[in-house]
Amino acid sequence: MRQIGLLTAIVVCCGTGLLAQSQDWQSLTGAEIEAALNDKTLIYEASKQVFYTSGRTLYDNGRPSWGYWAVRGDQYCSQWPPADGWACYDMERHADGSQLKFVSETGYGTIGRYDD
Numbered sequence: 001m002r003q004i005g006l007l008t009a010i011v012v013c014c015g016t017g018l019l020a021q022s023q024d025w026q027s028l029t030g031a032e033i034e035a036a037l038n039d040k041t042l043i044y045e046a047s048k049q050v051f052y053t054s055g056r057t058l059y060d061n062g063r064p065s066w067g068y069w070a071v072r073g074d075q076y077c078s079q080w081p082p083a084d085g086w087a088c089y090d091m092e093r094h095a096d097g098s099q100l101k102f103v104s105e106t107g108y109g110t111i112g113r114y115d116d
Helices: 002-023 030-037
Strands: 025-027 040-043 048-051 056-060 064-072 075-079 087-094 099-103 109-114
Touching: 030 064, 030 075, 030 087
Parallel strands: none
Antiparallel strands: 025 087, 040 048, 040 109, 048 056, 056 064, 064 075, 075 087, 087 099, 099 109
């Protein structure tokens, strides 16, 4: 009986934690993505990225790399020469407004915080 009670407590605890975690992030529309990135800089774990209004983007992890960014539908898309294909991601904003999450089609998320 104790094991069932413990299992129930774990499920309730963890389930609530996951729900709270998902509520911390809000999906962005195309217009919101554009407003969130235009002329902004994001800081990642070991790099930073600048999103210029012109559609250019500079990613720097100690070695600068120039690419392009655009909003297509409700997704952020990027292209990094010499490749000519575009990769697109859903985007979410943290409830406190300080972070953005790029979510791949496989569900993997990369989080960047604004560089004030």
